[in-house]
Amino acid sequence: MPSSSRIYSAALVVIGDEILSGRTHDKNIAQVASWLQVQGIRLREVRVVADDTPAIVEAVNTLRARNDYLFTTGGIGPTHDDITVDAIAEAVGVPVIVHPDARAILERYYDTRGGLTAARLRMARTPEGASLIPNRYTGAPGIRYGNIFIMAGVPSITAGMLDALSGELEGGAPLLSETIGCWVGESDVADLLRETEKAFETCQIGSYPFWAEGKTGANFVIRSVNAEDLAACTRALMRELEGMGKPAVPGGI
Template sequence: MTSPKTDRIYTAALVVIGDEILSGRTHDKNIAQVASWLQVQGIRLAEVRVVADVEERIVEAVRTLAERNDYLFTTGGIGPTHDDITVDAIAAALGVPVIVHPEARAILDRYYADKGGLNEGRLRMARTPEGAKLIPNHRSGAPGIQIENIFVMAGVPHITAGMLDALTGKLEGGAPLISETVGGYIPESEVSGLLREVEKAHEQCQIGSYPFFREGKVGANFVVRSTDAGELKSCIDTLCDGLSAAGYDFTPGGI
């Protein structure tokens, strides 16, 4: 019998907001960062959408994904400039007004005290949907925002990282999805039958096959994932036995 904790799967979605990602100008770093952080919290990243700085697109993504997941995270669009419209879009998605959050305003007042003080642009960063709490930002002034199951974070990756740090251990999650990898210079097309059989025989595990080309040679890493450590070990053992029986060299941990 499994404990109640492992029965419940917690999911999250991420909405990456910004024309700069869609134009190819900026290479997104937040998908991988948020994905890895969620794993440790016992929460699965179920879907990501990258949307333009267009309110209706943000609203559509936020509504759909907040509804179908335990948590929704957004990155980007909470700075001081005219193209930062995330707060307005979240408020519109939830049907609440935008207010100047007194605590956020106080934080920004202190942060900009020796930098010329608040102005119209900086004050934009104190705006939140009504009813929001703040997510601390120890790396620059402007805080992130939490409202309902939505977590609104900065887009600059090291500031996003700081906000994730502030949220570490604060969100209810389930059993973390654990994984183990074996890899080798094995063409995945030669072992697809084996992979399928091993996965079928281990209901609580998923096997992913990730091919690569290196030094002119074809290979693959096979990643087994499960929330159950015993099942995971049993599955990886069966897979290794199968690879050995078929005469392949492989490396535990992957290559």
């Protein structure tokens, strides 16, 4: 159950040289963001940092202090460039241990897959005092330490870990949203958007222009924690657009 009207916030640290080099297109930002919305938790900031201990430590310590939850993706595999666990242990000031439950999980998983080598055993290492986040795909678990959630970089594995955490974290009232699309230039409705937002105190309106079929259009996203205000604000905006001869499409274009 959402508890009161307190706003719960989260940050995400995406760890990996491959994102900063442009080689890999990140998919975890959007995935974690969408999942957090459903949990009633606001994603406040994302940082993408290199496979570099000081950079990870700085980002983790800054963001865990000012958010209810901190998520990380990437750098928890078996190879030498997977330094996330060590960097986070350093950030929180505890040693790295081999977690007995993680070791048992990996022993079972690799039993029929060539055995638990030293490299694979790296994936059982956690900051001391951590608990595990199940990974149904490859055995190697994610890690929870305090308000920090350490997850895989491979998006399908991250998805499984998020699924395992669904409903587990305390969140506030989820931010609701409505999207409407309209074949209108956003500069033609800038005043209308500002005035409509001002008229509905709990609502925010975002404007996202696009060009398609040789025409200018925009989607407008109205957000609020209050379902009634959200509906009223959306109706008001649609009525005004209709009045301009620019009927809007519910759900967006």
